[in-house]
Amino acid sequence: MDHRTVDDEPDVRPAPVIDTHCHLGHGEEEPGTLIDRARARGVVAWVDVGIDATTSVAARARSHALANVRFTAGLHPCSADQLDDDWATIEICALDPQCVAVGETGFDFYWDRSTPARQREAFERHLDLARRLDKPVVVHCRDAFDATFEVLESHRDARAVLHCFAGGVDEARRALDLGCMLSFAGPLTYPRSDDLRAAAAFSPEDRILVETDSPFLPPQGYRGQRNEPALVREVVKELARVRGIAEDAAADRTTANARRTFRGL
Ligand SMILES: [Zn+2]
Ligand SMILES: [Zn+2]
Numbered sequence: 001m002d003h004r005t006v007d008d009e010p011d012v013r014p015a016p017v018i019d020t021h022c023h024l025g026h027g028e029e030e031p032g033t034l035i036d037r038a039r040a041r042g043v044v045a046w047v048d049v050g051i052d053a054t055t056s057v058a059a060r061a062r063s064h065a066l067a068n069v070r071f072t073a074g075l076h077p078c079s080a081d082q083l084d085d086d087w088a089t090i091e092i093c094a095l096d097p098q099c100v101a102v103g104e105t106g107f108d109f110y111w112d113r114s115t116p117a118r119q120r121e122a123f124e125r126h127l128d129l130a131r132r133l134d135k136p137v138v139v140h141c142r143d144a145f146d147a148t149f150e151v152l153e154s155h156r157d158a159r160a161v162l163h164c165f166a167g168g169v170d171e172a173r174r175a176l177d178l179g180c181m182l183s184f185a186g187p188l189t190y191p192r193s194d195d196l197r198a199a200a201a202f203s204p205e206d207r208i209l210v211e212t213d214s215p216f217l218p219p220q221g222y223r224g225q226r227n228e229p230a231l232v233r234e235v236v237k238e239l240a241r242v243r244g245i246a247e248d249a250a251a252d253r254t255t256a257n258a259r260r261t262f263r264g265l
Contacts, residue, residue, distance in 0.1 A: 014042040015251035017236055018258040018265065019229040020183055021104075021138065021163045021211035024048045024069070025058045027226055034214075035066060038229035042251070044068060045258070045265050046229055047211075049104055049138060049163075051076035053086035056093040063098040070265050071096075072138055074103035080114040080122040087125065094129055100262035102130040103138030104163060110142045120151065127155045136261055138163050139180075145171050152178045161261060164213050168195035169202045176207055181261055183209035186227060189220035189238045197242045205243075209261065210235045210254045 019038065024031040024046065035046065045068040050056030052075055059071035073093035075086050094102050105126035107119050123139075130137040136159040141148040145167060152160055162175050164185040172182060182203050187193050200208070212235070214227035219234035240250035259265050 014233070015248035016042055016044040016255055017210065017232055017251045018045045018047070018255050019043055019212050019214075019232040020047045020161070020209045020258050020262065021049050021185070022046055022214045022229050023051070023055070023216075024062055024229075025055060027215040027228070029226075029228070031062055031066065031069075034228050034230075035069070038232070041230045041233045043229055043232055044255075045070070047072060047100060047258075047262060047265065050074050050090070050093065051104060052079050052082060053089035053093075056090050060093050060096055060098065063096075070098050070100040070262065072101040072103055073099055074105050074126055074138065075122055076104055077106050077108040077119040077122065077140055078111050078113040080118045083118070083122045083125070091129060094133055094135070097264065099135070100264050101136045101138050101161070102126050102133065103161075104140045105137065106140040107144035107147045108140060108142040109144045109147070116147065120147070123151055127151070127158050130159070131155075131157060135159075135263075136161055136181075140164070142166070145174070149174050149178065152180070159261070161209065163211060164217065165199065166196060167199055169198050172199035172203055176203065181207055181209055181257065183211045184235055184239055185211050185213045186217040186219040186222075186231070186235060188235055188242075191220070197238075200239055201242045201244075205253050206257060208239070208254055209258055210239060210250075 048059040056073040063071040218227035
């Protein structure tokens with residue numbers, strides 16, 4: 001007699017994916033709705049990223065209320081001027097067991113909202129906290145590779161994730177030499193991103209992550225709309241295409257990397 005059950009049927013569901021960088025409280029929709037839609041597309045966990053004291057506290061609360069949501073505590077470089085006001089709260093949030101990383105921090109010379117010196121001071125403080133807590137650091141780097149690498153050079157022990165990586169092969173090589181993980185987002189799918197795709201093809205399979213940075217940076221085909229965690233699937237598809245591997249293989253690999261990088265995810 002045949003004892004086949006549903007579990008024996010060929011699995012046509014896509015392999016599980018993790019959105020390693022999203023801002024669940026930043027959109028107009030309920031985080032629970034965003035998560036349900038993502039879960040329907042095989043997203044199984046989320047890293048909800050804090051950008052200042054208020055959003056870090058809110059992300060911490062969501063991580064305790066929503067299954068498989070973890071969070072980070074940090075101060076975005078564009079808000080580095082708030083360092084003295086926000087830091088104590090961020091430090092307390094970072095101690096929470098649901099907090100899987102410190103950040104996002106780093107440099108943003110595109111918006112130029114606070115001085116490079118102030119951004120550096122904030123970045124250093126995050127690196128110091130991450131080292132004390134033995135957690136990774138989520139690094140935001142916009143138009144600032146040289147400054148970012150210079151700081152990371154003097155923090156060789158840091159476990160840095162370059163989120164929404166935007167460089168080419170040269171920048172990828174420098175980052176990989178410093179031990180960084182490279183996290184790819186919607187821009188990987190943009191027509192003009194050939195250098196970025198080359199970097200994604202070049203990076204070793206154990207150093208790549210995927211994210212949405214939602215609600216920002218929707219992938220191609222969704223531009224002009226709000227991005228959301230469900231669309232991390234588009235990033236995985238493109239990553240698989242440029243690396244010449246199956247989508248499920250890209251999902252499996254990046255999911256394993258995410259769990260190794262963000263302990264407790
Ligand atoms: Zn960022
Ligand atoms: Zn972000």
